[in-house]
Amino acid sequence: MDWFAVSDAEWTAIMLSLRVATVAMICSLPFALAVAMLLARGRFWGKTLLNGLVHLPLILPPVVTGFLLLLLFGRRGPLGAFFADYFGLVFSFRWTGAALASAVMAFPLMVRSIRLSIEAVDRKLEDAATTLGASPPWVFVTITLPLIIPGIIAGMIIAFAKAMGEFGATITFVSNIPGETQTISSAIYTFTQVPGGDAGAMRLTIISIIISMAALTFSELLAALAARRVTAP
Amino acid sequence: MSLTVEARHQLGNFALDAAFTSDGGVTALFGRSGSGKTSLINIIAGLLKPQSGRVVLDGDVIADSERRIFTPVHRRRFGYVFQEARLFPHLSVGHNLAYGRWFAGKSVGSDFTRIVDMLGIGHLLDRNPSALSGGERQRVAIGRALLAAPRLLLMDEPLAALDEARKAEILPYLERLRDDAGIPIVYVSHSVSEVARLARRVVVLENGRVTASGAAAEVLSAPAATLATGRREAGVLLEGEVEGTDPSNELTTVRVGRERLRIAGVSATAGSRLRLHIAARDVMLATSRPVEISALNVLEGRILAIATEEDGSIDVRVNCGDATVAARITRFSRDALRLVPGKTVYAIIKSVAIDH
Numbered sequence: 001m002d003w004f005a006v007s008d009a010e011w012t013a014i015m016l017s018l019r020v021a022t023v024a025m026i027c028s029l030p031f032a033l034a035v036a037m038l039l040a041r042g043r044f045w046g047k048t049l050l051n052g053l054v055h056l057p058l059i060l061p062p063v064v065t066g067f068l069l070l071l072l073f074g075r076r077g078p079l080g081a082f083f084a085d086y087f088g089l090v091f092s093f094r095w096t097g098a099a100l101a102s103a104v105m106a107f108p109l110m111v112r113s114i115r116l117s118i119e120a121v122d123r124k125l126e127d128a129a130t131t132l133g134a135s136p137p138w139v140f141v142t143i144t145l146p147l148i149i150p151g152i153i154a155g156m157i158i159a160f161a162k163a164m165g166e167f168g169a170t171i172t173f174v175s176n177i178p179g180e181t182q183t184i185s186s187a188i189y190t191f192t193q194v195p196g197g198d199a200g201a202m203r204l205t206i207i208s209i210i211i212s213m214a215a216l217t218f219s220e221l222l223a224a225l226a227a228r229r230v231t232a233p
Numbered sequence: 234m235s236l237t238v239e240a241r242h243q244l245g246n247f248a249l250d251a252a253f254t255s256d257g258g259v260t261a262l263f264g265r266s267g268s269g270k271t272s273l274i275n276i277i278a279g280l281l282k283p284q285s286g287r288v289v290l291d292g293d294v295i296a297d298s299e300r301r302i303f304t305p306v307h308r309r310r311f312g313y314v315f316q317e318a319r320l321f322p323h324l325s326v327g328h329n330l331a332y333g334r335w336f337a338g339k340s341v342g343s344d345f346t347r348i349v350d351m352l353g354i355g356h357l358l359d360r361n362p363s364a365l366s367g368g369e370r371q372r373v374a375i376g377r378a379l380l381a382a383p384r385l386l387l388m389d390e391p392l393a394a395l396d397e398a399r400k401a402e403i404l405p406y407l408e409r410l411r412d413d414a415g416i417p418i419v420y421v422s423h424s425v426s427e428v429a430r431l432a433r434r435v436v437v438l439e440n441g442r443v444t445a446s447g448a449a450a451e452v453l454s455a456p457a458a459t460l461a462t463g464r465r466e467a468g469v470l471l472e473g474e475v476e477g478t479d480p481s482n483e484l485t486t487v488r489v490g491r492e493r494l495r496i497a498g499v500s501a502t503a504g505s506r507l508r509l510h511i512a513a514r515d516v517m518l519a520t521s522r523p524v525e526i527s528a529l530n531v532l533e534g535r536i537l538a539i540a541t542e543e544d545g546s547i548d549v550r551v552n553c554g555d556a557t558v559a560a561r562i563t564r565f566s567r568d569a570l571r572l573v574p575g576k577t578v579y580a581i582i583k584s585v586a587i588d589h
Contacts, residue, residue, distance in 0.1 A: 124317070125322075127319075128313070128321075129332070130306040130307045131280070131311065131312065131313035131387075132312075132332050132333030132336060132377065132378070132381045133308075133333050133336030134307055134332075134336055135305075136307075138307075138336070146323045
């Protein structure tokens with residue numbers, strides 16, 4: 001098992017990947033929930049446009065998305081400058097940028113999962129809650145939200161998995177800096193570019209398989225638990 | 234208590250233009266499916282906003298399109314029992330019951346126990362709604378609506394999705410609710426027997442319009458043509474007082490004016506008021522008093538009117554002293570017995586055929 005000794009640099013890449021994917025998943029959740037709600041329930045001008053925009057990262061080559069992020073969120077990009085000036089939040093060539101790129105790439109998947117579960121909610125239950133005195137925000141919190149929890153969990157897990165594996169947009173936007181933006185994927189890529197890097201690439205591959213399987217099992221478990229609570233009669 | 238409802242609403246090809254008032258008790262909105270009953274009750278609840286209309290409860294203007302008043306559903310405090318119970322699947326029965334109560338700003342107190350006891354659902358509190366039978370689910374839904382302390386209770390065919398046995402299980406609870414709770418009820422139904430049993434006033438809807446309204450006994454005893462549900466269930470509604478029960482034969486004697494009717498299978502205490510719905514198709518006519526016959530109720534009377542015929546049968550209304558009954562007979566029998574208005578006849582009603 002000597003060949004399986006994970007080096008410090010590899011550990012850094014693993015921890016960074018986990019951090020980037022977790023932050024991407026958690027930070028995009030409120031936005032995904034809001035957009036899913038708008039797309040499922042809203043009737044407004046430009047809904048098709050919003051739907052298209054949300055799905056864009058799914059269709060565009062990841063490198064193009066990365067380049068667009070670089071233009072928008074780079075140091076001199078309009079949004080990048082805004083965040084840097086007002087929140088002290090810098091994206092370019094930082095791990096935060098990797099999280100942003102992963103979040104953008106995973107966003108359509110998360111929205112899709114949540115939107116489907118919102119559309120499956122029986123509006124009649126919400127009407128019933130209203131007649132019992134619940135105002136619209138309360139109906140959302142006490143009825144809609146608990147009923148869509150399985151969809152939210154599924155969306156989060158799929159977003160996490162997508163963020164773990166994200167490569168193209170990340171490397172274009174924030175490059176491949178060991179210790180800052182080098183995730184498992186970029187580390188494997190680096191290993192394959194140098195002679196004798198096969199063993200390292202193999203170690204990271206096995207680890208990413210383990211993480212993916214664990215995430216999947218965990219989501220199945222949560223979904224089963226949630227489904228047991230919300231089975232319709 | 235007074236309720237005034239006026240609504241005009243266009244839904245595709247269907248136009249609803251209906252108005253009625255109620256002075257408490259149970260008001261039945263009666264009509265066949267597609268007559269606009271559910272739209273009208275949804276307008277009262279606020280779930281449907283009519284193009285124009287008004288809802289006034291006890292002088293409090295809930296909605297008025299002219300004055301641009303529209304109280305949102307959650308502030309109306311109108312309880313609503315739907316045809317399907319619509320229990321929240323992610324909450325236990327107990328939490329379903331407490332749901333509206335929390336928004337009404339009341340704690341789970343003594344009337345929680347009283348209502349739970351009245352509906353007989355105390356043993357279900359920890360269960361999941363999916364583990365309930367149809368009848369239990371509907372009782373929980375009624376309890377949930379009541380516990381929100383409503384000013385008005387709306388019920389949209391609460392028994393329609395249930396089989397006869399479950400209906401019979403819930404009806405006594407609804408009667409108790411009407412008699413004890415003191416909350417005005419608007420009850421949508423297409424069943425004559427439910428309406429006959431529960432309603433004080435009946436509003437008949439047909440194609441979105443009110444075709445008849447008034448006291449239950451009057452409207453339900455009107456000739457078949459005014460009833461939207463079709464001729465099959467047409468008959469008369471009599472109000473009587475229970476005189477006593479013969480326990481060995483399980484027969485109850487009910488006095489209607491000076492007439493006495495014996496009916497089977499009721500549990501009612503002497504002195505209580507009872508409504509009997511006698512369908513015209515269950516009444517026979519004879520020109521001389523029949524002897525050696527199994528039917529227990531034979532009323533002597535005079536023919537008041539003979540309705541025009543429809544597919545070979547006619548409705549004959551017979552005045553028997555204080556009670557008027559209707560009988561559906563064939564044209565052939567009318568001619569064979571030479572029945573004309575004013576003729577003395579005997580109306581024969583089987584004890585077991587009377588709905589109560």
